Amino acid sequence: MPFDPMDAVRAVDELDKCVQIIGKYASKLKADPDKAANDLAEALEEIEKSCKALDEAIKKYLMLGLKADALDDGADLLLDIGGGGLATAVQKGLGSCQKMSNVYRNSINRWFERVFKSDSDEYRELAHVFQVLGSADGNMFDLMLSTARQLQTHADHTLTLVAAGKKQEARAHVLSAMAEMNKLRARTNELLASLYGLRAQFIAAARV
Numbered sequence: 001m002p003f004d005p006m007d008a009v010r011a012v013d014e015l016d017k018c019v020q021i022i023g024k025y026a027s028k029l030k031a032d033p034d035k036a037a038n039d040l041a042e043a044l045e046e047i048e049k050s051c052k053a054l055d056e057a058i059k060k061y062l063m064l065g066l067k068a069d070a071l072d073d074g075a076d077l078l079l080d081i082g083g084g085g086l087a088t089a090v091q092k093g094l095g096s097c098q099k100m101s102n103v104y105r106n107s108i109n110r111w112f113e114r115v116f117k118s119d120s121d122e123y124r125e126l127a128h129v130f131q132v133l134g135s136a137d138g139n140m141f142d143l144m145l146s147t148a149r150q151l152q153t154h155a156d157h158t159l160t161l162v163a164a165g166k167k168q169e170a171r172a173h174v175l176s177a178m179a180e181m182n183k184l185r186a187r188t189n190e191l192l193a194s195l196y197g198l199r200a201q202f203i204a205a206a207r208v
Contacts (some may be wrong), residue, residue, distance in 0.1 A: 003154050003177035005184040008054060008147035011140040012184075015047050016191045018129045023198050025126060029115055030205045036111035038206035039103040041199045043133070046095025048195045050136075051188050053093025054144050057086045058181050061155050065174030071167045078162065081155050090148035094141045101134035147184075 022044070029037065063077060064070045077086075104172050108130070116123035132139075154177055161170035 006199035007143040032115045033205045036107040037202040039107045041202040044098045044170050049095040053090045055188050057090045064197035079137040087148045087152040103205040
């Protein structure tokens with residue numbers, strides 16, 4: 001079964017839209033700094049965690065096709081990937097939409113209300129972003145987990161081939177998905193780069 005990254009691509013695209021909207025108003029927020037800026041950075045870290053969890057799982061799987069001894073019996077990498085290890089690692093590493101929702105209600109929203117008190121449209125746009133992020137566990141993060149489960153299925157077939165002594169076929173199976181997986185990794189890392197920059201700005205603003 002071919003690897004199809006579209007669920008995760010949709011999730012990353014939607015998360016990126018949220019991050020871009022926050023970034024659009026970063027200058028106005030930094031012009032009226034607040035300790036809540038640190039909470040906003042923490043909320044963005046939940047998105048970062050999810051992206052990194054998925055990216056690390058894909059990278060670990062691709063190593064099976066690229067690392068010379070990765071398919072040797074008993075290799076640590078094989079043990080990590082088998083038994084549902086890839087999907088479980090992603091599920092464990094996903095961020096929490098509840099945390100994002102809580103910090104928004106407890107501090108970030110008051111900051112937004114103050115900064116955008118004269119522009120209700122801008123305030124509503126940011127409020128909508130956190131409505132979207134507050135339901136990420138049931139939407140965007142679930143789409144990432146769906147892709148992780150598909151990755152696990154792909155990996156399980158690879159391990160079946162290894163167990164049958166078909167290491168060349170196993171390596172070919174991994175490499176057959178490399179192009180699609182690398183496209184997803186590239187898109188995910190674009191979002192991570194945006195997150196790193198935006199979080200750094202808000203962390204700095206919180207110190208003012």
